Amino acid sequence: MQQLIQGNEACALGAVAAGCSFFAGYPITPSSEIMEWMSRLLPPRGGVFIQMEDELSSMGAVIGASWTGAKAMTATSGPGFTLMQEHIGYAAMTETPCVIVDGQRVGPSTGMPTSPAQGDVMQARWGSHGDRAAIALTASSVLDTYTMTIEAFNMSERYRLPVVLLLDATLAHMRENVILPDIPIVNRSRPGSIDDFAPFGSPEFLPLGAGARFTVSGLSHDEAGHQRAAKSDAGERLTRRAIERVAADAERITLTRQEALDDAELVLVAYGITARAARAAVHQLRAEGIPAGLLELQTLWPFPAELVGSVARNARAVVVAELNLGQVVTLVSAVAGTTPVHHLGRMDGALLEPDAIAAAGRTALHDAVQEVGAAR
Amino acid sequence: MRHGEHLRAYLREEAMPNVWCPGCGHGNVMGALTRTFDRMQLDLDATVVIGGIGCASRMPFFLNTNAMHTTHGRALTFATGVKLARPELTVLAVMGDGDALAIGGNHLIHACRRNIDVTALVLNNGIYGMTGGQLAPSTPQSFRSTTSALGSIESPFDTVELALAAGATYVARATTFDFDEMPQMIEAAIRHPGFALVEILSQCPTYFGRLNKLGDGRALLDYERDHTAPLEGITREELAGQLPIGVFREEIRPEYTRQYAALCDRARRAGNG
Amino acid sequence: MAELNTRNGQVVGSALATRVQTGIRIAGRGGQGVMLAGLLVAQAAIDDGLEVVQTQSYGPEARLGAAKSDVILSHEPIAYPEIGAPDLFLCLSHDAFTAYGHDIAPNTRLIMDARAARGLDVGEAVLVPMVDTARDCGAIIAANIVGLGFLVGMTDVVSERSLRRALAARARPESLESNMRALDAGLALAAERRL
Numbered sequence: 001m002q003q004l005i006q007g008n009e010a011c012a013l014g015a016v017a018a019g020c021s022f023f024a025g026y027p028i029t030p031s032s033e034i035m036e037w038m039s040r041l042l043p044p045r046g047g048v049f050i051q052m053e054d055e056l057s058s059m060g061a062v063i064g065a066s067w068t069g070a071k072a073m074t075a076t077s078g079p080g081f082t083l084m085q086e087h088i089g090y091a092a093m094t095e096t097p098c099v100i101v102d103g104q105r106v107g108p109s110t111g112m113p114t115s116p117a118q119g120d121v122m123q124a125r126w127g128s129h130g131d132r133a134a135i136a137l138t139a140s141s142v143l144d145t146y147t148m149t150i151e152a153f154n155m156s157e158r159y160r161l162p163v164v165l166l167l168d169a170t171l172a173h174m175r176e177n178v179i180l181p182d183i184p185i186v187n188r189s190r191p192g193s194i195d196d197f198a199p200f201g202s203p204e205f206l207p208l209g210a211g212a213r214f215t216v217s218g219l220s221h222d223e224a225g226h227q228r229a230a231k232s233d234a235g236e237r238l239t240r241r242a243i244e245r246v247a248a249d250a251e252r253i254t255l256t257r258q259e260a261l262d263d264a265e266l267v268l269v270a271y272g273i274t275a276r277a278a279r280a281a282v283h284q285l286r287a288e289g290i291p292a293g294l295l296e297l298q299t300l301w302p303f304p305a306e307l308v309g310s311v312a313r314n315a316r317a318v319v320v321a322e323l324n325l326g327q328v329v330t331l332v333s334a335v336a337g338t339t340p341v342h343h344l345g346r347m348d349g350a351l352l353e354p355d356a357i358a359a360a361g362r363t364a365l366h367d368a369v370q371e372v373g374a375a376r
Numbered sequence: 377m378r379h380g381e382h383l384r385a386y387l388r389e390e391a392m393p394n395v396w397c398p399g400c401g402h403g404n405v406m407g408a409l410t411r412t413f414d415r416m417q418l419d420l421d422a423t424v425v426i427g428g429i430g431c432a433s434r435m436p437f438f439l440n441t442n443a444m445h446t447t448h449g450r451a452l453t454f455a456t457g458v459k460l461a462r463p464e465l466t467v468l469a470v471m472g473d474g475d476a477l478a479i480g481g482n483h484l485i486h487a488c489r490r491n492i493d494v495t496a497l498v499l500n501n502g503i504y505g506m507t508g509g510q511l512a513p514s515t516p517q518s519f520r521s522t523t524s525a526l527g528s529i530e531s532p533f534d535t536v537e538l539a540l541a542a543g544a545t546y547v548a549r550a551t552t553f554d555f556d557e558m559p560q561m562i563e564a565a566i567r568h569p570g571f572a573l574v575e576i577l578s579q580c581p582t583y584f585g586r587l588n589k590l591g592d593g594r595a596l597l598d599y600e601r602d603h604t605a606p607l608e609g610i611t612r613e614e615l616a617g618q619l620p621i622g623v624f625r626e627e628i629r630p631e632y633t634r635q636y637a638a639l640c641d642r643a644r645r646a647g648n649g
Numbered sequence: 650m651a652e653l654n655t656r657n658g659q660v661v662g663s664a665l666a667t668r669v670q671t672g673i674r675i676a677g678r679g680g681q682g683v684m685l686a687g688l689l690v691a692q693a694a695i696d697d698g699l700e701v702v703q704t705q706s707y708g709p710e711a712r713l714g715a716a717k718s719d720v721i722l723s724h725e726p727i728a729y730p731e732i733g734a735p736d737l738f739l740c741l742s743h744d745a746f747t748a749y750g751h752d753i754a755p756n757t758r759l760i761m762d763a764r765a766a767r768g769l770d771v772g773e774a775v776l777v778p779m780v781d782t783a784r785d786c787g788a789i790i791a792a793n794i795v796g797l798g799f800l801v802g803m804t805d806v807v808s809e810r811s812l813r814r815a816l817a818a819r820a821r822p823e824s825l826e827s828n829m830r831a832l833d834a835g836l837a838l839a840a841e842r843r844l
Contacts, residue, residue, distance in 0.1 A: 002695045004688065004703070022461050030707065043643035048460045048636065053486040057453035060446065060483075064426075064457025067444065068465070072457070090447055114707040174730055175688075175703040177695040208442040208458065209465050211421050215391075215437050217445035226391060227437060227445075273730070280728035354729050 005178050007171040008075075010142045011101055012037030014149030015073055019185055020099070021047035022072035024061035026054050026080060029113040030169040031103035034075035055080035059087030059100070066096045067216055069188070069207035071153055075101035077169075079110060081120055082127070089128030090218045091162035093235075095200055095242060097188060099152045101165045103172040104272075104323075106349050115349030116168040118272055118323040124164040125301045133242035135253060136164040136301040140275040142176040147183055148298065154186035155253060159245050160203055166300070168273050168323070170351060198223035201238045203245060246302055255298035256307065260286065264293025266365040267315040269308065269332055271297040273351060274321050280354035285361055292361055300328065309335030316372075317364040319344055321357050340368055386410035386420070388440045395434050395506075399585075399593020401552035401578030402432050402499055405470075408559040409439065416563060423466045424458055426451045428480060431506045432472035432499035432578070449480025452487040455494045463493070463633040466566065473500040473514040477533045481513070488542035488571055492632035495565045496544075496573045498535050501580035509583030520587045535575040536624050546572035547624045549607075551600040552579060554621065561623065570631045577604065577619070669724055671806055672732030675793070676717040676749045677741030682793035686739070687718025689797060689819060693811035694722045702727045715748035722806060737804060739796045741779060743769065760800055762792065775803070775842070782834050788824065791831035798835020803843070809836065 005013070011034050015023070023038040025031075035051065042049040048065065052058040055076055062072040076084060081102045091098055104120050106112035124136040135155050139148040148165055156163040191197045191204040194212040199205075201223040206212055214225040220235025221227050228234035246253060257275070260282055261267065270278035275296040285292035295311050297304065312318045312332060318341045320329040329343040344360040346352060387410060396402050413420070423441040427433030429448035436443035442465075446454045451469040459467045476484050476498045487494060503521055504510040511521040511528055514535070518527040539547045546568040550558035558576060565572035579585065579596035590599055605615055607622030673690060677683045684705055691703040705718040719732045734754030740746050740761045746769055753759060759774035766776050777799050783792040794816070801812050813832065820828045 004692050004695055004701065022457070024457065043636075043640045044647070046640055046644075050456070050460060050636075052453065052456070053482055056450060057456070057483055057486070060450045060453025061457030061460070063446075064444070064454035064459075065461035066457075067454075068458055068461040070461045072461075086447055087450070169707075170704065170730060173704065173707055175691060175701070176727075177691075177699075177701045208424050208444070209422055209462060213388075213420060213440060213442050215388075215443040215445055217437070218447060219445065276728045276730060283728070351729075351731060353731075353733075 002177045002179055004175050005142050006033065006173060006175045007142050007145045007167060008033035008103070008173070009037055010146040010178065011075065011149045011165075011167070012041055013180065014146040015099070015153065016041050016045065017146075017180075017183070017185075018071065018150040018153035019187070020071045020073050020153060021045070022062065022065035022070040023048070023074065024050045024052050024058040024065070024072070025074045025076065026052055026058050028077045028080045030105060030172040031075045031077045031101065031167075033172070034101060055083040056086060059084045059091070062098050063087060063091050063094070063096050066098045067208045071097070071157065073099040073101065073153070075103070077103045077105050077113070078107045078117075078120060081123060085123070085127040088162050089130065089132065092128065092132035092134070092242070093218050094216050095160040095238075096162065097156040097160050097205070098162050099149070099156050099165065100162055101149070101167060104166055104168045106347055112349040114169055116170040116273055116323060116351060117347055117349070118166070118168060118274065119327070119347060120166060121300055121322075121324065121327040124166060131239060133159070133161055133239070133246045134164070134301045135159065135161055135246060135299070136166055137255070137299055138166050138272040138297065139171060140272055140296065142171070142174065143178040144298075145171060146178065146180055150183045150185070151255070157186045157188045158203065159242075159249070160205060161242065161246070166272060170273050199225050201241050250302050250304070253299055254302060254304035254307070256304060257294070257296040257298065259294040259296070261293035261295060261311060263291050265316040266290060266292040266361050267295055267311055267318045268292060268357060268361060269295045269297065269318060269320045269328065270322065271300060271328065274323060277352050277354045278321050278357050281357035281361060284354055284358045290362065290365065297328070303331050305331070305335045308332055309337070312336035312339050312341065315339055317361075317368040318342065319357065319360050319364050321345070321352050321360070323347060323352065340364065340371075383410040383414055386413050386440050388438055391437045394438050396431060397582045399579065399581040399596070400431070401501060401580070401593070401596070402435065404552040404555075405497065405499055405558070405576055405578060406435055406438060408562060412559045412562045412566070415559075416566065418466060418566075422464065423468070425468045425470060426455045426458070427470045428472070428475040429506075430472035430475045430504070432470055433475055435470045449475050449478070450483055451475070452480065452483045452494065452496065456487060456490075456492055459492055459494055460633055460636065463637070467493070468495045468497065468566070470497045470499065472505070473498060473502065473535070474504045474512045477513045477535060477538070485538065485542035488539050488544035488573065490632045491543060491545055491570045491629050493569055494571055495562070495568075496571070497562065498573065498575045499578045500535060500575055501578045501584055503580050503584040505580050505583055509587055521583070522587065535573070539573040540625055544573045544625070545570035545629050546626050548573075549575045549577070549619065549621050549624070551577040551604055551621060553597045553600040557621070564623070564626070568626065570629060670727065671722045671737065672735045673720045673722065673737045673739070673800075673806065674717055674732060674735035674749060674752070675720070675739045675796070676715060676745035677793065678714060678744060679716050681741045682790065683716045683718050683741065685819065686793040686797050687720050689812060689815045690720045690722075690807060692815035692819070693807035694720070696811035696814060697808050699723060699807075700725065700727050702730045704730060715742065715745040717745065717749050737800060737806065739800050741765065741792055741796060746771065758804075760796065760803070762796070777838055779835070782838065783831050786827055786830040786834055788827035788831060791824075791828050794828050794831035795835040795838070798832040799839045800835075802836040802839025
């Protein structure tokens, strides 16, 4: 059935469909409706909803709940996402499945609370101190918000990681007609036996209170959970293993949408809300006879370097469009070889419009052709 | 069997030696906890001890329960998540004074306010031990630390008054000197159906004692004895600078996880969602 | 959306006839039911089998006396979610015109409350006594519904049937009757103009 649904509502419905039974959060624009919906959806289903005193505590409660076996999430926006980094690091260190939704708005600091941005891409990867495994997803429609919320849960459960879903202020608040699809759900795998089970370094998860008593700690620790906080390779070993779990499955994790790329001389790279404008720009350019194509990145972390590299190197010019002053473009540039990579960005609270992206694309392709001509 | 040998079952011996200095009071508290667990015959599989960061907050490593060693000041937020998701578990949070009163002060007052059935032990030694003896929000005025060499000019928090004002339903203060009373209060706090806070004055000979020329652990126990007085039968005037020891509040108010369960029932009956 | 712009064999809303996509802006004072009106158009369009994107002013934007709800209707998936210059602009208040009128393009069809338009340079706006008509219907608060009725009567962007169904589903039961009266009144006003 076609339903008229808001982005934030789709996120909450996706969470419940994924089996989320614990939500802790703190009000913040533009994500508050997610918690409002969860406060209505969870109690009749026997799930837990709690409004905490801040974002630090929201993430703490989420991790605590996850360690009892609950699928747990929080939702926030820039300032709150920054506060959550401490516990996102803790979740990574302790291999705790959980989902963090970040409805991006213009920053830094309070910025523009009701205006869209895509400035949290790097924070989603490197916001916590130290190295860690990371997964960050995006969504570009209300339907996407639903399915990617479920994907976020599935990946967090499968790889025992905090997974970040990056939305933005426009998507959070906009409504679209959608038919919610059935999507397979992944549940945390439990060890067959608790005898000699090592609680860390394995995709299998044993919650607290299940008969094997161990310590969950943010200190570097070994597989058994014993702290190894001074000159030990245990912490690095477990971090490498977590990164490896993600890398080994990168193909399954890195989701993209590819449109008209086969013969594309001009490749537009975009993600989230901006991918929509980029798609419109591709249609516009194709109508003019310019062979443009779109690579929409639904997964930003791990970054699909190989795919982006091969698409970029096959093109004559690349334009990366994003609502920031240059984040994903640095990753694309690093793998594009000799293909020129241009950046089109803004952080004034407005979206990038199809016309602007098309114009940047035209110029980029024109310059690339000129340059080749000049070299001859 | 040696006296107390059976209490080893409550300790995680593979995690020993512990991190505490000779003469530190935190071991007294851990000993009291093992005796309390034993007397209560607590199901260790259904018990979770959660610490923050600091000397006191290391305790979860050494107790043979389910354990979380979390982030500085935020043990109660994890405890809230664990307790809400599985109310049948017994949840304790062990924190230091800097942990609970400075960086974690906000979480502390909100846990008190919610009256969630978690037992909070605040081990107050008046100073930051793990980071090297810095000023704590509990350091008495004019006392020295490595960041108040000329004596503190700050007013310390009174943990008990703070918890009372914030709405905790069981509030007590003990000292590591009170070998018998302290475990009794801990037991009452664990049995209490609501948020229970026990402040335990503990001794830090390495920093608090040394920097303030108060002597070793033994001398600090004497100091605790001399600077505290039983709450019962004494007026505020008669206290004369001594801290009152005892149970300040023990009352029954609706507990958070039970209220939440009732809310779920109401929502189900109303067919919400 | 050519087929949506014909009625009784007569082409109406010719400005829209060649477009695949129609951008509608509904703006007014806070409390005038601008959000509800946007949702009703969106819901009706879905029932008509169209693709829909609806956005609205939020937070501080919506607190400065004016609020807006933008709806894009399309026969094809909608890429860019903002309407830019609206094709149709239903404006219920003076302040809303001041706040959101700057996006008006030469081909924007402005439908404005007649009283609210006094003292404003509204160009070739169609002036409709939405507030007065709503008062006559017994619910001054239903000016949004009068406006919506007029908009749909004039342009057929959505079907009358779907709009009625959306209104019946979303209006509070106690105000459904007055809302339906307001809708009929708006449709009747549009019919008068077309004659």
